[in-house]
Amino acid sequence: xxxxxxxxxxVGTAAAIAAVLALVMAIADATIANYGEVKISINDGSKAxxxxxxxxxxxxxxxxGIFIPSACGGRGSCGLCKLxxxxxxxxxxxxxxxxxxxxxxxxxxxxxxxxxVKRDIQIxxxxxxxxxxxxATTVASIRDLTYDIKEVTLKxxxxxxxxxxxxxxxxxxxPAYELTPDPVYRAYSISSSxxxxxxxxxxxxxxxxxxxxxxxxxxxxVGDTVHINGPYGEFYLRDSDREIIFVAGGxxxxxxxxxxxxxxxxxxxxxxxxxxxxxxxxxxxxxxEMRELENKLPGFKFVPAxxxxxxxxxxxxxxxxxxxxxxRHYERLDHHEAYLCGSPGMIDASIKVLKTKxxxxxxxxYDKYS
Amino acid sequence: xxxxxxxxxxxxxxxxxTNNILLTNYLGMCSFLAISREVKSSVGLGAxxxxxxxxxxxxNWPIQYYILVPLGLEYLGFIVYIIVIAGxxxxxxxxxxxxxxxxxxxLGIFLPLITVNCAVFGAVLFMFIRKYTFLASLxxxxxxxxxxxxxxxxxxxxxxxxxxxxxxxxxxxAGIALIIAGIMSLAFMGFSGMIPAA
Numbered sequence: 144x145x146x147x148x149x150x151x152x153x154v155g156t157a158a159a160i161a162a163v164l165a166l167v168m169a170i171a172d173a174t175i176a177n178y179g180e181v182k183i184s185i186n187d188g189s190k191a192x193x194x195x196x197x198x199x200x201x202x203x204x205x206x207x208g209i210f211i212p213s214a215c216g217g218r219g220s221c222g223l224c225k226l227x228x229x230x231x232x233x234x235x236x237x238x239x240x241x242x243x244x245x246x247x248x249x250x251x252x253x254x255x256x257x258x259x260v261k262r263d264i265q266i267x268x269x270x271x272x273x274x275x276x277x278x279a280t281t282v283a284s285i286r287d288l289t290y291d292i293k294e295v296t297l298k299x300x301x302x303x304x305x306x307x308x309x310x311x312x313x314x315x316x317x318p319a320y321e322l323t324p325d326p327v328y329r330a331y332s333i334s335s336s337x338x339x340x341x342x343x344x345x346x347x348x349x350x351x352x353x354x355x356x357x358x359x360x361x362x363x364x365v366g367d368t369v370h371i372n373g374p375y376g377e378f379y380l381r382d383s384d385r386e387i388i389f390v391a392g393g394x395x396x397x398x399x400x401x402x403x404x405x406x407x408x409x410x411x412x413x414x415x416x417x418x419x420x421x422x423x424x425x426x427x428x429x430x431x432e433m434r435e436l437e438n439k440l441p442g443f444k445f446v447p448a449x450x451x452x453x454x455x456x457x458x459x460x461x462x463x464x465x466x467x468x469x470x471r472h473y474e475r476l477d478h479h480e481a482y483l484c485g486s487p488g489m490i491d492a493s494i495k496v497l498k499t500k501x502x503x504x505x506x507x508x509y510d511k512y513s
Numbered sequence: 514x515x516x517x518x519x520x521x522x523x524x525x526x527x528x529x530x531t532n533n534i535l536l537t538n539y540l541g542m543c544s545f546l547a548i549s550r551e552v553k554s555s556v557g558l559g560a561x562x563x564x565x566x567x568x569x570x571x572x573n574w575p576i577q578y579y580i581l582v583p584l585g586l587e588y589l590g591f592i593v594y595i596i597v598i599a600g601x602x603x604x605x606x607x608x609x610x611x612x613x614x615x616x617x618x619x620l621g622i623f624l625p626l627i628t629v630n631c632a633v634f635g636a637v638l639f640m641f642i643r644k645y646t647f648l649a650s651l652x653x654x655x656x657x658x659x660x661x662x663x664x665x666x667x668x669x670x671x672x673x674x675x676x677x678x679x680x681x682x683x684x685x686x687a688g689i690a691l692i693i694a695g696i697m698s699l700a701f702m703g704f705s706g707m708i709p710a711a
Contacts, residue, residue, distance in 0.1 A: 153586050160576065160593055164600035175607045234618050259610075 182263045185209075186270075194260065200226070201256040209268060210275040212314070212375040216327035216354075217256035223330075224255045231264030277316075277372040278303055282365050283342060288428035291349040292394055294334070295359060296342060297369055304340040305373075307333060309405035310380065310398040310482075312510070313373030315345065317355045320362060329355035332484070332510065333374070334397035336404035343371075348394040378510040380406070381480060385506070387415035388473075388481040390465060390493050395485035396429060398510060402482070403436055403443070414442040416472070420465030420489065421449055424456040446472075466492045476502040483509035516643030521652035524645065528656030530704040534632050534639075535664040536697055541632030545665050545694070546687050555669035557616050558627075559662025563655060565605055565627050566636050569598045570654030573637050574647050594637045602628040632661055667697065 178196030183203070185191070194203050201217050201224050204210075215221035222242035227250050235243060239254045246252075255266075280297035288294050299305060305313075314328040335344040350356045363369070380387075380402050389399045399417060406413070421427050433445035448461035448468040461468045466489075473479075481497050483490045490509050497507055519527070534540050541562070548558045573594050581587055606625060610617045627633060636657045640650040671693055680689050 149585070152584055153589055156580060156584060156586055157589050157592055157596075160580070161596050164596060168600060168603060171604055171607050175611050233614050236618050 178261050181260055183207075183260065184263070184265045185268050187265075190268075196260050196262070198260060199256050200228070200232075200253075200258040200260050200264075200266070203260050204255065204268075208277070209272065210277065210314070210372045210375075211255055211268070211272065212275075212330070213256060213328060214330040215256075216329060219254055219257050222254065225252050226255045227251050227267040228253045228255075228258060229265040229267065231260075231262050232258045233261075275373060275375065277370055278305060280342075280369050280371060282363060282367045282369060284365060285359075285363065288346060289426055292428060293347050293349075293359060295345045295347055295363070296335075297345070297371065298342040300368075302341070305343060306340065307337055307374035308379045309333075309337050309401040310378040310510070311374040311376040312378075312398070313343070313345075313371045313375070315347075315355060315359075316370040316372070317358045320358060322352075322354045322357055327354055328372075330375070332376075332378075332394075332398035332401070334400045336401060336408060338405075338408050344397075346394040346397040376510065378482070378484065378508060380411075380482070381508070383480060384413065385478055385480040387413055388469075388476075388479055388497070389415065389417040390420070390469065390481065390483045390485070390489075391417070392420040392465060392485035392489050393426070395483075395489075395510070398484050399482065400429065400432075403433075403440070406443075407436065407440055412440065412442055415440070416444045416446060418465055418469055418472075419445070419447045420468075420485070421447065422451045423449055423453050424458060464492075465489065466496045469493060469496050470500070473500050476500045480506040481508070483507065485511075487511045517645060517649075519645075519649060521646075521648040524649045525652035525656035528653050529660040529663060530701065530707060533660040533664060533698075533701055534635060534657045535661045536694070536701045538632075538635060539694075539698075540635040541630050541661055542694075544627070544630055545661075545668065546690050549665050549668040549672055549690065552666060552669040552673060555665045556662070559658075559665050561605060561609070561627055562630065562632065562661050563658030565598070565602055565630075566633055566654040566658035566661075567651060568601050568605075568654070569594070569633055569637060570640055570650045571647075572597050572601065574640065574650045577641060590641070594634065598633055598637070599628045602633075632657070664694075664697065668693065 176197055180193055181196040183192040183194060192207050194207065199217060201211055201213060211224045211226060213221060213224035215223075217224075219238045225242070225247065229251060232251075232253050235253070236257050239257045242254055243252065279300045281300060283296040283298040285296075286294050310332070312330050312332040314330050317323065317327050317329065319326055331345040331347060333343045334346050335342070347356060347359050349360050378398055389402075391399050396419065403417070405411075406415070417433065419427075427447055427449075430445075430447060437443055437445055446461055446468065448463060448465055449456065449458050450462075450464050452458035452462060476497060479502060481493075481502060483493050490511050494507055494509070498504070528534065532538075535542070535545060544558060549555050576593060576597065577587075577590065581590060581593065602625065605627075636654055640653050645653055668690065672690065675689065684692070
């Protein structure tokens with residue numbers, strides 16, 4: 144017979160040992176790792192917070208309703224959550240150094256997700272970040288744009304309105320679930336028009352085993368509640384009369400679509416060409432919407448290009464990498480400005496091509512997805 | 514070899530020189546290669562390993578002989594040892610963070626690495642296989658940790674010296690470090706016989 148008694152002794156012993164250790168850890172957590180209350184002074188005392196110490200600065204500020212943009216959600220892998228810390232941060236951690244430039248060092252700029260709040264500290268937060276808010280939303284619809292990109296429409300709850308400039312992004316809060324023990328934040332550009340204030344659309348591309356994309360693709364359904372915060376970002380259409388070059392790939396479509404809709408609604412009729420790079424026709428989406436915009440916006444041209452068209456695709460349009468198509472299209476860029484959105488590889492390669500055609504750095508604006 | 518008859522002192526020095534867990538058993542290589550770029554951080558990591566090994570050996574020994582063996586639960590050993598190691602490393606991390614900011618900054622994210630450091634687990638297994646007494650086990654943990662620390666600090670020194678050497682491009686970084694570890698291991702073989710019967 145199966146020795147049930149022995150089985151329980153085994154399980155019980157292992158559990159008891161684990162429980163004793165857990166108790167010791169809990170005591171240590173409450174004593175050794177307890178830094179008590181500390182004060183955070185923001186912008187030379189114009190705002191002061193009293194918080195429980197011991198946690199990273201980024202999540203401490205988030206808990207207090209101050210949202211610092213971060214794309215990776217506090218893992219120290221995106222380098223976006225930089226803040227000037229005047230005092231109380233201690234030395235630079237090895238995990239911060241890859242992101243810190245010489246200029247950052249002079250200004251005491253730190254990665255706020257890697258700085259732990261252990262004592263009173265003084266920080267500088269740009270004023271515009273105080274307008275960033277958290278919004279509760281309901282998923283109104285989810286539709287497939289391609290086999291690996293979904294368009295998620297979020298409706299703001301409690302008749303709130305989101306004021307944003309076309310091209311900006313929000314952070315999507317993924318609650319704790321099987322892939323993450325703590326909530327994480329991921330940045331997504333808004334693809335809907337800024338005039339649509341009670342809801343917003345995001346384009347989310349599946350990243351294999353990505354914490355947020357797996358959540359969206361496998362767990363999210365219509366009617367669910369999603370928290371977002373924002374808007375953030377320096378990617379928006381500059382005021383000028385230069386000819387516009389848009390370059391995007393994959394879900395980089397989102398901010399450009401928002402900018403185009405905004406141009407349509409505000410009557411901006413600048414000459415604009417939109418290069419969209421994809422591998423095959425199965426990676427192309429919203430082509431009809433773009434063609435419709437071509438009709439409504441005189442001077443706007445949509446140029447999709449396929450790098451690896453399959454024989455079955457029957458592709459008549461531009462072929463080759465988006466950089467090659469760009470290079471073929473322009474001789475000199477004397478009266479242009481460029482807006483790029485997509486993977487870091489695509490953006491870096493496009494910047495190179497644009498620069499060889501004479502476009503200076505300060506007229507190239509981009510939003511890197513990493 | 515009859516390991517169990519050795520006194521604590523012989524075990525201690527043996528673990529440092531003749532049975533160096535890193536250089537004779539090649540355990541704990543990952544952090545050995547990753548953190549040995551700087552003498553300062555390798556001293557810190559070495560000290561953490563000494564502490565963790567001494568502590569986990571001292572904790573696991575009574576658990577083995579007063580709980581698992583009397584109840585006939587030796588088969589649960591691996592799970593229990595690992596729980597004890599993981600818990601105590603967490604504790605060390607909290608203490609280091611509280612006590613020394615600069616040490617914490619230097620080891621930073623690497624401290625939790627000790628949890629998955631096979632040398633720590635290896636030391637626990639060896640002390641049971643070799644049937645050490647409690648004192649010998651404690652000496653083995655501290656000595657083993659110290660041996661590991663000696664090896665990583667020596668390696669960090671060599672790598673600092675090597676910063677000015679011209680290493681063939683294909684061997685830069687981990688490649689040359691592994692070759693050096695091999696040569697160090699040969700050199701440490703010269704210590705065998707220094708401690709009688711160990």
